[in-house]
Amino acid sequence: MAFQELLDQVGDLGKYQILQMVLIFPTLMMLLCQIFLENFTAAIPGHRCWVNILDNDTVSDNDTEILSPDALLRISIPMDSDLRPDKCHRFIHPQWQLLHVNGTFTNMTEPDKETCLDGWVYDQSSFPSTIITEWDLVCSYQSQKSVVQFLFMTGMLVGGLIGGHLSDRWLVEPARWLIINNKPEEGLKALRKVAHINGMKNAGDILTMEGLRSSMQDELEAAQTKTTVCDLFCTPDLRKRICLLLFVRFATIVPFYGITINLQHFGSNIFLFQVVFGALTALVRCLPLLVQNHMGRRTTQTVFMFLVGLSILANTFVPQEMQTLRVALASAGISFAAASSTSFSIHLIELIPTVLRARALGLDTLASRCGAVLAPLLMTLMAYLSILPWIIYGVFPIMAGLAVLLQPETREMPLLDTIHDVKNNKEFSRKVKEINSSVKMTKV
Structure with missing residues (x-):
């Protein structure tokens, strides 16, 4: 309560406090933007298996000109449970029979499928390039996206541990902390600085070492014991x-x-x-x-x-x-x-x-x-x-x-x-x- 009385004399919410908030805001924004950037740099676009008959530029146009891209996709990529092209499998051989009678046959065996052995084709309409498309972190490799984000956050953890110690060399310490930690002269100097910025012209007469010691006597006595x-x-x-x-x-x-x-x-x-x-x-x-x-x-x-x-x-x-x-x-x-x-x-x-x-x-x-x-x-x-x-x-x-x-x-x-x-x-x-x-x- 004693320090609160001192704070009232220097201005508990004035230009100094507002300036501190304004100066720290850009730093916080840069940090948050870097974190949330993961949503875009690690976005997973639509994808499917690469198939030779559909995606190989060396295949002659005469070989496929009678079939539309949708038809080629149908005979090359199976459908998932939502009746959409499967993202992680392809047919081992083109299933030409699927072009007839809406692709439905009675007593028809399940066509043989395989994983995307030759890579993937990505939808680039929203994201031309991400770390997902760069490193093919999809299907059985999709969990590695979380590992990449984990490593990024781990870097923040390590950086915080290191930067926390380095920041003590140049950040202005709070006046209350300085006083309690047996540094009353520095704390008094900080209070006078706040009073000057906040326009409290008469605060200098009150902010003296004698006044500080009398108002915070109990706190200063307790501060003689170092804390860890x-x-x-x-x-x-x-x-x-x-x-x-x-x-x-x-x-x-x-x-x-x-x-x-x-x-x-x-x-x-x-x-x-x-x-x-x-x-x-x-x-x-x-x-x-x-x-x-x-x-x-x-x-x-x-x-x-x-x-x-x-x-x-x-x-x-x-x-x-x-x-x-x-x-x-x-x-x-x-x-x-x-x-x-x-x-x-x-x-x-x-x-x-x-x-x-x-x-x-x-x-x-x-x-x-x-x-x-x-x-x-x-x-x-x-x-x-x-x-x-x-x-x-x-x-x-x-x-x-x-x-x-x-x-x-x-x-x-x-x-x-x-x-x-x-x-x-x-x-x-x-x-x-x-x-x-x-x-x-x-x-x-």
């Missing part, structure tokens, strides 16, 4: 909080990336899907800020997580032909996933004390990257059951929603500064509940 990542697990309360937080973050990211990097699963017009999903994701980010003040942190996040899981599970059993419904459910899923991510971030900040918050955010980023790595890898399970990855995407957020209920409610609670505050916060929370219950009884 291990301190997040030193007490039962903190250990429970951080473990649940890491699981919830992991379970939130898995379905988010499961949807966003597999747009082609919901229909063919992925260009439109990308615009719609991007717009919805941006719009709903502010929704938790409005809902949490009325429903509380836990309830809001649990509701969002349940809606994510239910929308994905419902979509799993919707036929491919009902694309409008599939897109609507996917849009709801991605929206609720984005909202739950915002809700989670607020809850994390309020659950972890300031002295450990930076380290907790580091572990949070690690859990997030692990979820992003697992999301594409789950798609390899389609080789065993086509809906299995989507069932897992749906179950994860529901489990996370239940885990959120094990966390304490932090609405209207003071922001924690030290490890000792975690214990005091429990006592303060108990008193607030008693006051709220007595107020309700008085009203009745």
Whole structure:
């Protein structure tokens, strides 16, 4: 609470804070664009087996001029269960009899088929070239697309671990963190900088070392003890909080990336899907800020997580032909996933004390990257059951929603500064509940 008083003097939401958001936005956009680019660079176009009689340019026109391309396709490629040309098989020999009587014969044996031994022919109307067409990642090799995406996400994980340490050399550290970590001079300098940018001209008289020490005496005394990542697990309360937080973050990211990097699963017009999903994701980010003040942190996040899981599970059993419904459910899923991510971030900040918050955010980023790595890898399970990855995407957020209920409610609670505050916060929370219950009884 003492730091909040200092923050009020320098301006808690002014030009400085807005400038920070504006500067970080392009970086986030570049990262997101690179991730979502997978939907286009790894798109799977329509394809069929290459057949000599249809695709060999050296075949004389006189050999096939009496037959149309559709007729040649019919005698060369079998039909799948949806009565469309099979994507992964061809007839060993041309089936000329299929040109007669609509290709139906009684007592006719199944023609011999084989896999695409000579490669594939791709539909280039939407995507002239992708990594799929470049490396023939279709049919029995289709699972390798997920492996490629897995390696890309793994690179992000490794880069985050390395870049996280390098960024400490040039990023401006938050004033609150500096003060709590026994760097009051640097923290005071940062506060004066914020006050100057926000136009708080009289703040310089208040922001002195004496005023800082008197207002944050307890926090500064607690800061004499150095903290490490291990301190997040030193007490039962903190250990429970951080473990649940890491699981919830992991379970939130898995379905988010499961949807966003597999747009082609919901229909063919992925260009439109990308615009719609991007717009919805941006719009709903502010929704938790409005809902949490009325429903509380836990309830809001649990509701969002349940809606994510239910929308994905419902979509799993919707036929491919009902694309409008599939897109609507996917849009709801991605929206609720984005909202739950915002809700989670607020809850994390309020659950972890300031002295450990930076380290907790580091572990949070690690859990997030692990979820992003697992999301594409789950798609390899389609080789065993086509809906299995989507069932897992749906179950994860529901489990996370239940885990959120094990966390304490932090609405209207003071922001924690030290490890000792975690214990005091429990006592303060108990008193607030008693006051709220007595107020309700008085009203009745």
